Amino acid sequence: MFQTLRPSVVLSAVAFAACATSKTAGGDNGPVPMQLRLAYSGNTGMVVSWNTYSQLSRPTVRYGLSPHDLYETAWSTISITYPTSTTYNNHVQLRDLKPDTLYYYQPEFSNSTTPYTFRTSRPAGDGTPYSIAVVVDLGTMGPDGLTTHVGKGAGNPLRVNETNTIQSLSRFKSGYDFLWHAGDIAYADYWLKEEIQGFLPNTTIAEGAAVYERILNDFYDEMTVVTADRPYMVGPGNHEANCDNGGTTDKVHNITYDVSICIPGQTNFTGYRNHFRMPSSESAGLGNFWYSFDHGMVHYIQIDTETDLGHGLIAPDEPGGSEGEDAGPFSDIKNAQTNWLAKDLASVDRSKTPWIIVAGHRPWYVSAQNDSSDVCLDCQNVFEPLFIQYGVDLVLSGHVHAYERNVPLANYGVDPAGLNNPKAPWYITNGAAGHYDGLDSLLEPLPYYSAFAQDTAYGWSRITFHNCTHMTHEFVASANGTVLDSATLFKKRTCDVQKNHGYRGHDSH
Incomplete structure (x- = not known):
């Protein structure tokens, strides 16, 4: 029963602090990527985004044309959150990619043994x-x-x-x-x-x-x-x-x-x-x-x-x-x-x-x-x-x-x-x-x-x-x-x- 609820109830300072610190709930999995998602970035780019329980100082993605050779590296400083969120959002833009080409990629701290893939935009x-x-x-x-x-x-x-x-x-x-x-x-x-x-x-x-x-x-x-x-x-x-x-x-x-x-x-x-x-x-x-x-x-x-x-x-x-x-x-x-x-x-x-x-x-x-x-x-x-x-x-x-x-x-x-x-x-x-x-x-x-x-x-x-x-x-x-x-x-x-x-x-x- 919602006995404690009122239309004007606001989040208390104690509850807000608990929410703010809950981003560490992942424990040892703090920097491990989850919720991977891609987005086209112009005709020759791709944005790789993912979430982590802990903030990353420099979100980094390794990528390449072979699953055995992720020879390129891209990074950013975008590891952001907002009040009450339990995770950080990380965004890295990969630039100057070949059009309509299959790439292999891996965000840092990934526990996946196999790289992920994406195909760049058709020209x-x-x-x-x-x-x-x-x-x-x-x-x-x-x-x-x-x-x-x-x-x-x-x-x-x-x-x-x-x-x-x-x-x-x-x-x-x-x-x-x-x-x-x-x-x-x-x-x-x-x-x-x-x-x-x-x-x-x-x-x-x-x-x-x-x-x-x-x-x-x-x-x-x-x-x-x-x-x-x-x-x-x-x-x-x-x-x-x-x-x-x-x-x-x-x-x-x-x-x-x-x-x-x-x-x-x-x-x-x-x-x-x-x-x-x-x-x-x-x-x-x-x-x-x-x-x-x-x-x-x-x-x-x-x-x-x-x-x-x-x-x-x-x-x-x-x-x-x-x-x-x-x-x-x-x-x-x-x-x-x-x-x-x-x-x-x-x-x-x-x-x-x-x-x-x-x-x-x-x-x-x-x-x-x-x-x-x-x-x-x-x-x-x-x-x-x-x-x-x-x-x-x-x-x-x-x-x-x-x-x-x-x-x-x-x-x-x-x-x-x-x-x-x-x-x-x-x-x-x-x-x-x-x-x-x-x-x-x-x-x-x-x-x-x-x-x-x-x-x-x-x-x-x-x-x-x-x-x-x-x-x-x-x-x-x-x-x-x-x-x-x-x-x-x-x-x-x-x-x-x-x-x-x-x-x-x-x-x-």
Whole structure:
């Protein structure tokens, strides 16, 4: 029972000190790397990130073209943490790598006898077919998250022995180049809801910080099977700003919690900003919030639908909204993100990277039950005109925990060409990756622009670029790997792309 909890409870100095010293909980394993994750760093670089229980004075990575000769060394001074975290985040950038080449690498103090591997980015203009994996709204699996049972009020548990999304991504990772996760990572902020619903044992608010960090670490541990050898490109979602699921209510004790229970370090995207290093400096973007990169015949753009929308607009339940959290903006320049987006789109060489794919967390074309927070009309106001102006091919989102594929749309108007050389962007929402709280129910009847939708199966997106004119999107059911929906977009154009370009250095994945 939450007998000691009150909406205004804050972390005591003693409890805060206990959290601060808990980073040494790993004992002798203090410097041993865990939670390995990769990220593209421009066309010739890779960022290697990992966590440790103790701070490293000089995080170091050895790497090379042979598992028996890691002859190169890179290091940094970035070993950072934040209040209440139990680990340190270490980031090292490897520069001047050969394109589309398999490398072997090993962070210092690793207890693995076999080096890890990664493949560098395909150069722009390489027309070789490839696939990527995309998830949104993916949470921790297992005893602290999505499993075979739920608490009171939750739904959609896994069936016994059912394959979850992280396991499915691992099973099929030989078939995609990288994983793109456009927001809502781990759902560690659900700890309070999970306790109120009787899914996890009750704690006090002060002890909640430890529960939050445990769920967060569980997620990154689980993801390592994918992220240690596939670049893990991420974007911000609303759950990267939260610590208490914003306004959780304990009906038994008639208590509604708000941001006053949030511990510094778990709000304002703090964990997210510490944990990742996306290629914003290489693309003139900002932090892990908005950036772009090229990979083969595709230009990828990550946008931020949570903050910095410009024109005085904010996401419905973010800063100044119902939750009242202090989250952003992250730029001091007015309209920084939209100005960057316009410049980035204008600079794309469509002869070499004919495809432009954008991912942002919140959708605006979706059959949502709660339009006030699920449909981001402010996002539409600032982003859609640029997508139309510059001919963006595909826009990916989540936030609504279901899958919906729409027809190409512009200002609510259906492109008469459909998927056969449309001028309007193609919108797909897939927030069905899975987390503790299950799936959302789509609002029926479906709108006129909806081509296919489902809200009963967990799954992820696989996007295949066949050439400069044909791209296929598939919804893959995590439970058994079957494709529940597939559609191919055709664009009539001439491109200056060639297969392989003589790269594919070393052996392939």
